[in-house]
Amino acid sequence: MAVGLCDFPNIPEIKGVKIGVAEAGIKKPNKKDLVIFELCEGAAVAGVFTQNAFCAAPVRLCQKHLASSSPRYLLINTGNANAGTGKLGVENALLTCQVLAEQAGVDVDAILPFSTGVIGEPLPTDKIVAAIPAAFLSLSGDSWRAAGTGIMTTDTLPKGSVRSFEYEGRAYTVAGISKGAGMIRPNMATMLGYVFSDIAMDTSLLQKMLKEVVGKSFNRITIDGDTSTNDSCIAVATGKAGNEVVTDVASPLAQAFLTAFTEVMQELAHAIVRDGEGATKFVTVEVQGANLVSDATKVAFEVAHSPLVKTALFASDPNWGRILAVVGRAGVEGLDVDKVQLHINGFEIVRDGCRSPDYLEKHGQEAMAPEEIHIVINLGAGDVSDTVWTTDLSRDYVTINADYRT
């Protein structure tokens, strides 16, 4: 069902990162639903997390550990989000960290825990604790696909991305994995995303870059407008490439890394949309001609969230009046509707706030037919723009989410 989602790429070993997977049987049998990343000593680790006030227990604990220590392990389970679980949830998350810390011989706050799955049910710690030794023993450098598969919930395919670049004769790799595929409107982070590089970089610079790049990737995608309780995005720089630690964002190496990092993060974010629950379209909503970025962002997200626009996209129906209606209700101050323009996949649909004189129904049908839809709305005010990526709303979205727990 995924729209134009490429095969999981061939990700090479990244020095300083090892991956272990095991079957804990949390929700379904025959699934390696427990994933561990081992990071070398001295790796720089940055993270951004959900802004949901009901953030899950592992998110709270992860933030605490990240602030107090040098992380050595990421411990990830699917099948249970350990959210809405109160004090017990935090105790349970801590318990799983303790077991892995003991196994690995590190302090408990060197473990960053992550959970995704059903909200509100107690974490089955016994199953996770029982599977930790197997995951630990399986640690190796080349289990990227297994990790991508291990963190899936309703995703239909594992999601990975990789870029390599050279600088002054030295090779660098940036690679990561992500998962969706519903409750997706990240706010400072996505459901789960992990990106690793062998570059040596100062932690605070990595954190700054992560925040900026999230704003151009995971924070610009939406499937259903529902911000998860568990969104977490982690960036790791192991430092094993051998370069001097990068501290200056303006340095050529930092900029080369930023380019590769942005591409990987966008590809991972787009992959979540392409595999969005029930998705049959990959939709880019670009708003131009705004006075403020906040106006452009607001209009783009409102269009991306409108059930009426999304069902029209599902039907490949050029019901562009619904898009105008959303632009009109989005709350842009001083909007002059007579200046609004709309293009879909290159066809001019709306000029000066109403149907283009050259528009024919067959243009609309041709514009809406492909799997990839690019909507360009020009507000005719300033020269600021923003872009978000989303899906259509299909019968299958309803079916998947109606049947999720059964």
Added chain:
Amino acid sequence: MAVGLCDFPNIPEIKGVKIGVAEAGIKKPNKKDLVIFELCEGAAVAGVFTQNAFCAAPVRLCQKHLASSSPRYLLINTGNANAGTGKLGVENALLTCQVLAEQAGVDVDAILPFSTGVIGEPLPTDKIVAAIPAAFLSLSGDSWRAAGTGIMTTDTLPKGSVRSFEYEGRAYTVAGISKGAGMIRPNMATMLGYVFSDIAMDTSLLQKMLKEVVGKSFNRITIDGDTSTNDSCIAVATGKAGNEVVTDVASPLAQAFLTAFTEVMQELAHAIVRDGEGATKFVTVEVQGANLVSDATKVAFEVAHSPLVKTALFASDPNWGRILAVVGRAGVEGLDVDKVQLHINGFEIVRDGCRSPDYLEKHGQEAMAPEEIHIVINLGAGDVSDTVWTTDLSRDYVTINADYRT
């Protein structure tokens, strides 16, 4: 498909109001899609309209006429919204007003025009103009059901409501009709609602009351969060009951009217939700324990709009974690998640921010099974509350809106 929607009631003649209907054949044949209300001279008329910047041509003209004159006729068509149609749209709306004004022998600004249907296509004025004489000739006092049926678009049933009351030996009636059934998140008004009474009331008081009551009825319902370009709600007081003109909101007669008016408006608003596109549930979302009404309203609407909550409602699945997740992302400042409580249909589901110790899955299933769902969220902060009404999100919603234009 409508959920618990009563039969169209028996509405008696209201002195000073006559109704005409005719078949204009705007979108579909064999449908009386043109409705005229004739109001007696001196009737007080109040109106509230969509806040959508892309408001339709008839909305703009209606507001202009309402401000400048004493309305004598409401002219309503379905099948075409005359929205996103620019200058030509306003000219077209004016033309239909002119034809009716000539026929009736009144000034053109005594005509209030209303349109609902597909956005962005030119109004077929020839069809409407041709049907106006037939509608005019059919004017009578008892065509309420025909009017309710005439203004329907994707509605499956006509919607009407009536209340009568006595005061100092004199009888009064309040009655109205409304239509939905998609693009429903009114903002100061609903898609189309018309309420009439024989009471004599000062126009500015009627306008004040309308605004207040809309805030408790049409502005507290949502189906898909999409505010229409054509929302209009009109209240008429013909003055034929024979009372002295009511000017004081505190008078007993004003208060008796307000009660009946509120009941009629709420019943009409609820009817839109009960007949919401694809609806299988009628859902009341009540948020208590807020510090600010705006917090309560925000949380209630966010819950009512969440596709994940709505699909769980469709499935009768007690996936209450999704409700907590929405409460957490709604942006309530200073929210203490450990104080949040949740009841569904009387069952305690969440206490102190996590699953109630007494909760069993079978309670959740019992709570979610009925067609009528009452969700009560207590934020545990202040003592302010608000309530909105909505539907679930079904496969049929997607089908109806994917196929709307075909």
